[in-house]
Amino acid sequence: MKLSAPIFQLKRRAKLMARNSNVPLHEALDQIAREEGFARWSLLSSQIAAGSLSKTILSRLNDGDLLLVAGRPGHGKTSLGLQLLLDAAQDERKAVLFTLELTEQQARKHFQSLDEGSHGVADNLEIVTSDEISADYIIRYLSGARPGTVAVIDYLQILDQQRSKPALSDQVVALGEFARKTGVVLGFISQIDRSFDPDSKRLPDIRDIRLPNLVDLGLFTKACFLHNGEAQLHDVV
Structure with a gap:
């Protein structure tokens, strides 16, 4: 959905509304979002963040990359991960979502x-929703996949939630070796710690x-961070 104005102008409009109407800024932001066709500001900003970066992210990934896509809830990390898969499919690549968070119906609706x-x-x-999703499961599922295949894992922090699965660090090592060997691109949707303070820096890192x-x-070889309608992709050094 195309906005009536750039997001920075919408933010400025919300600040003016908050000042003139003596309402909290978050209420003014939500009002502006509704005028743009979104239920609340977080939905507007997350879609804009995902949409702006999704136009270039696939072309900026190399075969064998391990990508982190991270942000707070409602700021677009899931949308960006799913958009990456859509772009890969449009590029006639194999595209797979491994999710321990969504049902297949929820994922299809989002797609x-x-x-x-x-x-x-x-x-x-x-779309794979098995409770058995782990590094070994993903490697078996993608066995024989061609270089350039894109898979997104939703999400990093619950890969080892079951005690029967290997430690998260061991799984990431195994998946990294698999990606480098096969040329498969693996994206991991990731949570941001609650200690992140947007007043001290614009984006998490x-x-x-x-x-x-x-x-x-x-x-990880690349990381993408999203917050409040902005997104940035960079190499992990």
């Missing part, structure tokens, strides 16, 4: 909402990834 005008590409995406269990984040 379809992003796929407007794309001639039903979402219907061809593979690698130090803000929530890690209930120790993981060497240097194993």
